Amino acid sequence: MKKYLAITLSLIIILSILCLIKKDKKETIKEAKKVLETTPLSSYSFYKEENLDRYKSYKIKFPTLKNKDIILRVNIGLDHGFYTETKEITEFNILMLINKYNYVTNTFIPNDLVLVESFSKEDMFLNRECKDAFIKMAHDAEALGYNIRAISTYRTIDYQENLYNNYVKNDGLEKADTYSARPGYSEHHTGLAIDIDNKVLSFNNFENTKEFNWMMDNAYKYGFILRYPKDSSITGYIYEPWHYRYVGLEVANYIHEHNITFEEYYYEFIDK
Numbered sequence: 019m020k021k022y023l024a025i026t027l028s029l030i031i032i033l034s035i036l037c038l039i040k041k042d043k044k045e046t047i048k049e050a051k052k053v054l055e056t057t058p059l060s061s062y063s064f065y066k067e068e069n070l071d072r073y074k075s076y077k078i079k080f081p082t083l084k085n086k087d088i089i090l091r092v093n094i095g096l097d098h099g100f101y102t103e104t105k106e107i108t109e110f111n112i113l114m115l116i117n118k119y120n121y122v123t124n125t126f127i128p129n130d131l132v133l134v135e136s137f138s139k140e141d142m143f144l145n146r147e148c149k150d151a152f153i154k155m156a157h158d159a160e161a162l163g164y165n166i167r168a169i170s171t172y173r174t175i176d177y178q179e180n181l182y183n184n185y186v187k188n189d190g191l192e193k194a195d196t197y198s199a200r201p202g203y204s205e206h207h208t209g210l211a212i213d214i215d216n217k218v219l220s221f222n223n224f225e226n227t228k229e230f231n232w233m234m235d236n237a238y239k240y241g242f243i244l245r246y247p248k249d250s251s252i253t254g255y256i257y258e259p260w261h262y263r264y265v266g267l268e269v270a271n272y273i274h275e276h277n278i279t280f281e282e283y284y285y286e287f288i289d290k
């Protein structure tokens with residue numbers, strides 16, 4: 019008899035807890051809807067009227083996210099998942115965004131592609147402005163005793179296709195997608211991205227070098243940002259301590275200071 023009583027009592031407790039959790043979730047959704055109704059999303063300069071329904075659905079899905087982040091994330095395309103509703107980018111621009119939603123085709127060639135004449139592992143190419151900034155950075159670093167070397171810069175779509183297909187063959191599609199871009203979707207197609215090592219350790223150990231710490235403190239002063247930071251929920255890529263993107267001094271400064279991704283910068287200030 020005592021045993022049944024104990025079981026019944028435990029069941030009642032578990033059910034009460036479940037009810038409380040459900041009620042809590044309902045309250046949060048209600049709260050989210052209220053916030054959307056009372057705070058005008060349209061007061062943000064990057065609000066897009068055509069995305070209103072998507073903002074609402076996203077807010078209900080992530081009720082604790084701030085309205086600003088709801089708008090930015092939906093504008094980035096994150097509510098639709100990576101590699102869906104993609105867009106072709108045809109024009110070169112120092113602030114162009116190539117990611118899992120924006121791609122280039124074989125006809126795209128970055129402006130002013132030049133040889134990286136030093137601080138590189140082999141013959142490789144970058145946009146001239148990016149190359150000049152990189153050489154200056156590597157030169158200044160060298161004077162202080164740091165070895166900064168480019169190991170991968172501009173890539174053609176054919177090259178990326180080979181690379182990506184090999185990764186998929188070895189690791190499967192799902193895992194490969196976390197660390198390698200599909201052909202056309204790689205930032206390396208822009209001539210504005212550089213993978214770096216310190217000539218001693220392999221690039222995937224770059225985080226454990228004094229050069230990495232120097233880059234963290236100084237890369238932005240030359241116009242570079244760490245493109246794939248630790249939280250990958252926005253970029254869709256794992257943390258890549260070796261991959262840097264040239265965006266110019268002003269933007270690099272802002273991104274460094276506010277600790278945001280290039281996607282967030284792009285949809286707040288460029289694609290409005």
Ligand SMILES: [Zn+2]
Nearest residue numbers: 211212213261
């Ligand atoms: Zn890279």
